[in-house]
Amino acid sequence: MTAQQQDRIFYRDRKKAYPVIVRGEGIYLFDRNGKKYIDASGGPLVVNIGHGVQEIMDAMVEQGRKVCFPYGGHFATEPQIDLAKEVVDFAPPGMAKVYFVSGGSEAVEIALKLARQYHLGKGEPSRSKIISRWQSYHGSTVGCLSIAGHTYYRKDYNPYLTHHPHIPAPYCYRCPLGREYPSCGIACAWSLERTIKEEGKETIAAFISEPVTGSSLGAVAPPSEYFPIIREICDRYGILFMVDEVITGYGRTGKNFGIEHWNVTPDIMATAKGITSGYAPLGAVIMHEKVYDVFEKSGRSSFFTGYTYSHHPMSCAVGLAVLRYIKKNKLVERSARMGEYLFSKFELLKELPIVGDVRGKGLLLGIELVKDKGKKATFERSMKMAEATARKAFERGLVVVPGHGFEDGVVGDILMLAPPFIVSESEIDMIFDLLRETLLDAHKSIV
Numbered sequence: 118m119t120a121q122q123q124d125r126i127f128y129r130d131r132k133k134a135y136p137v138i139v140r141g142e143g144i145y146l147f148d149r150n151g152k153k154y155i156d157a158s159g160g161p162l163v164v165n166i167g168h169g170v171q172e173i174m175d176a177m178v179e180q181g182r183k184v185c186f187p188y189g190g191h192f193a194t195e196p197q198i199d200l201a202k203e204v205v206d207f208a209p210p211g212m213a214k215v216y217f218v219s220g221g222s223e224a225v226e227i228a229l230k231l232a233r234q235y236h237l238g239k240g241e242p243s244r245s246k247i248i249s250r251w252q253s254y255h256g257s258t259v260g261c262l263s264i265a266g267h268t269y270y271r272k273d274y275n276p277y278l279t280h281h282p283h284i285p286a287p288y289c290y291r292c293p294l295g296r297e298y299p300s301c302g303i304a305c306a307w308s309l310e311r312t313i314k315e316e317g318k319e320t321i322a323a324f325i326s327e328p329v330t331g332s333s334l335g336a337v338a339p340p341s342e343y344f345p346i347i348r349e350i351c352d353r354y355g356i357l358f359m360v361d362e363v364i365t366g367y368g369r370t371g372k373n374f375g376i377e378h379w380n381v382t383p384d385i386m387a388t389a390k391g392i393t394s395g396y397a398p399l400g401a402v403i404m405h406e407k408v409y410d411v412f413e414k415s416g417r418s419s420f421f422t423g424y425t426y427s428h429h430p431m432s433c434a435v436g437l438a439v440l441r442y443i444k445k446n447k448l449v450e451r452s453a454r455m456g457e458y459l460f461s462k463f464e465l466l467k468e469l470p471i472v473g474d475v476r477g478k479g480l481l482l483g484i485e486l487v488k489d490k491g492k493k494a495t496f497e498r499s500m501k502m503a504e505a506t507a508r509k510a511f512e513r514g515l516v517v518v519p520g521h522g523f524e525d526g527v528v529g530d531i532l533m534l535a536p537p538f539i540v541s542e543s544e545i546d547m548i549f550d551l552l553r554e555t556l557l558d559a560h561k562s563i564v
Contacts, residue, residue, distance in 0.1 A: 121134060121135060136148035136149075136150070136152065136154075137149045138154075140169070141156075141168025141169050142167075142168055142169040143167045143168060143169065143537070143539060144156055144157070144167060144168070144536055144537050144539065144540050144544060145168070146168065146516070152514065153514055154511075154514050154515070154516050155514060155515050155516065155536075155544070155547070155548060155551070156168070156516050156536070156537070157515055157516055157517055157534050157535075157536050157548050157552075158516050158517050158518045158533065158534065158535055158536075159480075159535040159536060159537055160395050161332075161518045161533070161535065162331060162332075162364045162369070162390060162481070162518065162533070162535040163390040163391065163394065163395040164394050164395045164537050165367060165368060165369060165390075165391040165394045165439075165443070165448065165452075165537060165538050166394045166439060166442055166443060166446075166448060166537060166538060166539065167394075167537040167538070167539040168537075170394075170396075170442065172438060172442065173394070173396050173435060173438045173439060173442065174396070175438075176434050176435060176437070176438035177396065177397065177431060177434060177435050177438075179434070180196060180430060180431050180434035180435075181431060184430060185430070185431055186429065186430065186431070187430070188425070189426075189427045189428035189429075193428070194428070194430040194433065195430075196430045196431075196433035196434040196436075196437055197217060197428045197430060197433045199433075199437055200215075200217070200433045200434075200436050200437040200440070201214070201215040201217070203437065203440050203441070204392075204401060204403060204436075204440070205403065207367075207373050207440065207444075208373070208374060208386065208403050209373075209374065209376070209377060209382045209383075210382065211382050211405050211406055211407075212382075212386065212403045212404065212405055212406070213404060213405060213406035213408075213409050214403070214404050214406075214409045215401050215402065215403050215404075216231075216401065216402045216404075216420075216422075216427070217399060217400070217401050217427055217428045217429070217432070217433060217436075218399075218400040218401070218402070218422075218424050218426075218427050219398045219399065219400060219424065219426045219427075219429070219432070220389050220398050220399070220400045221256055221361075221363035221387065221388075221389035221390060221400050222255075222256030222257050222258045222261050222400075223256075223258075223400050223424055224256075224363065224387040224388060224389050224400035224401060224402050225255045225256045225258075225260075225261050225264075225325075225361060225363070225387045226256070226258055226260050226261060226422075227387070227402045227422060228323075228325070228359050228385045228386075228387045228402050229247060229260055229264070229323075230420075230422065231385055231402065231404060231408065231420075232247065232322045232323040232357050232359065232385065233245060233322060234412070234417060234420065235322075235357060235408055235411050235412075236322050237415075237417075238411040238412060238414070238415030238417055239411055239415070241319070241355075243319045243320055244319065244320060244321060244322040244356075245320065245322055246280075246281055246282060246316060246320050246321050246322060247264045247281045247321075247322055247323050247324070247325055247359075248281065248282050248283070248284060248309060248312055248313070248316075248321060248323070248324045248325075248356075249264045249265065249266055249281065249283055249284075249324070249325050249326065250266050250283060250284055250285070250286045250326050251266040251267075251283045251284070251285060251286055251293065251526070252266055252267055252286050252288070252330070252333055252334045252522070252523045252526065253265055253266040253267060253283075253286065253326065253327065253330070253333055253334070254266075254267050254270055254331060254332070254333035255325065255327075255361050255363075255387075256363075257270075259274065259277045259278065260279075262274055262277075262278055263278040263279045263280075263281055264281045264325060265333075266283045266286075266333075266526075267333045267522055267526060268522060268525075268526025268527060269521070269522045269526065269527065270333070282312050282315075282316050284305070284308045284309055284312050285305045285308055286305065286330070286334055286337065287303075287305045287306065287337065287339035287340065287343050288305075288334060288337050288523070289337075289340070290337075290473070290474045290476070290485065290493070291493060291523075291524055291529075292305075293305070294308075298340055299340070303340060303342045303343055303346055305339075305343070306339075306342070306343045306344075306346040306347055306350075307346065307350075309324060309346075309347060309350050309351075310350050310354075313350070313354050313356070318354045318355075318356075321354065321356050322356065322357060323351075323356055323357035323358070323359050323384075323385070324347065324350075324351055324356055324357075324358055324359065325359040325360070325361060326347075326360065326361065327360070327361045327362075327363075327364065327365060327375070328344070328360055328362065328365050328370070328374070328375030328376045328378065328379070329364075329365050329370055329375050329477060329478050329481055331363075331364045331520075331533070332483075332518050332519075332520030332531060332533050333520065333522070333523065334483075334523045334531075335476070335483030335484075335485055335520055335523055335531030335533065336476050336477030336478075336481050336482055336483030336531075336533060337476060337477075337483070338378070338476065338477060338478050339379075341379065343379070344376065344379035344381045345379060345380070345381055347381075348381040348382075351384075357384040357385060357408070358381075358383045358384050358385075359383060359384060359385040359386070359387065360374075360375075360376045360383040360385075360386050360387070361387050362374050362375055362376065362386050362387060362388045363387060363388060363389045363390055363400070364390055364391075364481065364535075365481065366386070366388040366389075366390070366391055366392065367388070367390075367391035367392055367439075367440070367443065367449075368391065368443055368448055368449035368452045368479075368538060369391055369452065369479055369480060369481050369535065370452070370456075370477075370478040370479035370480075370481055371449065371452045371453030371454075371456050371478060371479030371480070372449065372453070372479070373449055374386065374388075375478070378478065382405065383405070384404070384405045384407065384408055385402065385403070385404050385405065385408060386402070386403040386404075387400070387402055388400065388401045388402070388403065389401070391439075392436045392439065392440070393432060393435045393436045393439050394439045394537075396435045396439065397429075397431060397432040397435040397436070398426075398429075398432055399429070399432040399433065399435065399436050401436075443538075448538040448539070449538075451538050451539070452479045452480050452538045453479055455480060455538065455540055455541075455542070455545070456478065456479035456480045456481075458542050458545055459480060459482060459534075459536075459545050460475070460477070460482065462545055462546065462549050463475050463482060463484070463534075463549060465549075465553075466484060466549075466552075466553065466556065469553070469556050469557065469560065470490065470560050471486050471487060471488070471490075471502075471556060471559060471560045471563075472484055472485070472486065472487070472490075472556065473485045473486065473487035473490055473493055480534075480535060480536055480537075480538060480540070481533075481534075481535050482533070482534045482535070483520075483531050483532070483533050483534075484531065484532045484533075484534075484552075485529070485530070485531050486502050486503060486506065486530040486531065486532065486556075486559075487530075488563075495524055495528040495529045495530065496528070496530055496563075497528070498521065498527055498528050500563075501521075502530040502559070503519035503520060503521050503530035503531055503532060504519045504521075505559065505562075506519065506530075506532060506555060506556065506559045507519040507532060509555045509558055509559060510532075510551065510552060510555045513551050513554070513555060514551075515548065515551045515552060515555070517532050517533060517534055517552065518532065518533035518534075518535070519531070519532060519533075520532075520533060532552075534548070534552075536548065
């Protein structure tokens with residue numbers, strides 16, 4: 118029996134050997150045996166500013182000396198007030214209020230509840246459905262899985278899930294509608310209007326999507342026309358437009374928030390991950406002034422969520438320090454600049470036999486693996502190609518994120534990269550070389 122089997126942790130994967138990490142510095146992690154890992158996945162998709170930043174830890178200690186936890190249902194704290202102001206200033210114009218929770222799944226749950234109470238406040242109690250996209254993922258709670266569109270994540274929990282409609286994703290490499298951009302007319306966006314009519318516009322509360330997808334679809338960014346069409350449809354039918362910025366927020370795509378690439382403003386934003394760069398658990402829901410105005414006018418003074426650790430001052434203090442660190446060191450601009458270099462380098466992977474597509478924005482990059490490039494044929498799921506390739510990279514000391522199921526919810530393999538914003542060009546070169554060697558080895562193993 119291994120030491121891991123003897124300890125008292127219930128691991129996510131009971132067959133996997135987990136190295137014990139004892140230190141982090143910059144883009145690197147070190148285990149207790151002295152092995153060094155390049156955290157090219159950002160932990161995953163979390164660590165924006167890098168590991169081991171002393172001033173963030175100092176802020177945590179300073180707040181701990183003052184007060185660790187007054188209950189948010191009774192008190193407010195200075196870090197909560199200060200962070201909310203800076204988050205609103207950092208967000209798109211018109212965003213007005215912030216609700217802090219402990220992570221991304223909670224943030225999406227709060228967004229769903231806000232959408233419901235918004236329509237109740239407007240006297241529209243029949244509006245309860247949330248439209249989302251196939252091959253989407255918005256968190257691990259039952260509510261989040263109900264709106265998710267990824268078969269693998271949902272299948273074990275289907276008896277618990279409630280019905281919410283889904284529309285095709287803007288997945289140009291494998292268009293689910295069998296069309297080609299730009300002659301398609303952005304049919305995937307217009308399918309939102311059709312679904313609203315089919316379900317009954319009076320039943321729809323909101324539409325939710327990620328600006329750039331995570332591992333459920335492998336860093337897919339829609340065409341420039343997509344979100345302006347979505348915004349117009351939502352406005353026309355009185356539906357809230359919610360964006361899941363859990364991964365894409367706080368500079369990951371080279372903008373403050375991912376949705377800003379499309380020059381539209383959402384009504385509600387769910388955020389987490391990069392808000393503290395992983396230094397403490399924190400999520401935040403940012404709402405537009407039009408949403409808050411309904412709460413004001415409806416006289417709904419109480420918003421019950423039941424999350425004990427909402428507005429946790431230690432986490433808010435860390436979030437404040439991280440956001441100020443990002444702004445002081447111009448890390449959003451650096452994310453955009455290093456993202457350009459990352460993509461210029463990784464486009465070369467398309468020359469490899471098993472790489473079908475390289476996509477994403479900023480420092481969020483997806484690499485789609487295929488069995489046949491001409492036919493875009495996927496590997497059989499039994500091969501677990503993404504997982505096997507990520508494991509080979511891990512053995513080389515390179516940490517990337519595998520994903521699957523984006524063609525039909527089952528097959529299709531992707532590798533995701535999301536290095537910290539402080540990554541250098543030479544470190545990107547090193548990541549590229551290690552991953553290229555890994556992909557060549559993966560190809561040799563199947564020919």
